[in-house]
Amino acid sequence: MSRSYCRVQPVRAIAAILLVFSAIALPATAQDDGESRALHWWRYTITVPASLGPNDLHVTFSGTGGTIANVAVVPPGVVTVPGGNTVNVVWGANLVPGTVVTITFSTQHPAIFVVGGSWTKNGEDIGVPIAAGDEDSFEETAMAAVPAMSEWGLIVFTLLLLAVGTVLLGRRRRAAA
Numbered sequence: 803m804s805r806s807y808c809r810v811q812p813v814r815a816i817a818a819i820l821l822v823f824s825a826i827a828l829p830a831t832a833q834d835d836g837e838s839r840a841l842h843w844w845r846y847t848i849t850v851p852a853s854l855g856p857n858d859l860h861v862t863f864s865g866t867g868g869t870i871a872n873v874a875v876v877p878p879g880v881v882t883v884p885g886g887n888t889v890n891v892v893w894g895a896n897l898v899p900g901t902v903v904t905i906t907f908s909t910q911h912p913a914i915f916v917v918g919g920s921w922t923k924n925g926e927d928i929g930v931p932i933a934a935g936d937e938d939s940f941e942e943t944a945m946a947a948v949p950a951m952s953e954w955g956l957i958v959f960t961l962l963l964l965a966v967g968t969v970l971l972g973r974r975r976r977a978a979a
Contacts, residue, residue, distance in 0.1 A: 841871075842914075843908050844909065844940070844943065845906050845939070845943045846861065846907075846940045847938040848937045849901070850898065850900060850902075853921070855897060856897055857893045857894070857923055858890070859889075859903060859921060860921075861916065861918075862888040863887055863909075864916075865913050866909045866911055867886075868886030869909045869910040870886050870889060870907050871883070872906075873906070875903065877893065877897075877901065879894075880892045896923065915934060918934060919932035920932055
């Protein structure tokens, strides 16, 4: 038995163990770690009322489980999501009545609905509440799923690649000797 063969043998064993572990662990780690849940994308549109020219919008949703994320607003404004159920948007200037505001966001829950909200001007209520059904449209949208791997899946995959690379290098060295 040559000395180089003895060095390669443990690496093969490690590669085999990592392969078996990855077959078992990768599906388990990618199942439900909170961040790998399927996201549901929503588009909420509402028209600025013919009133005092609001510059703030506050809309509360129910059924989100506090998971509102990835919020985008047109026209662009400063967005906050306190508690994960309410979307607050503040614009630097008053909105022109009739402007259509579109809020796109994701949640981890499929059945959500609008509870209500309000238009405000500089944080002060202007007497134009938003009730469920006041929106122009509220719909779940189809966004392309992005394939992902969990943190542990990446670690195991990297170790597996290192083990396979080490085996291949060991074979090259043995063949050259």
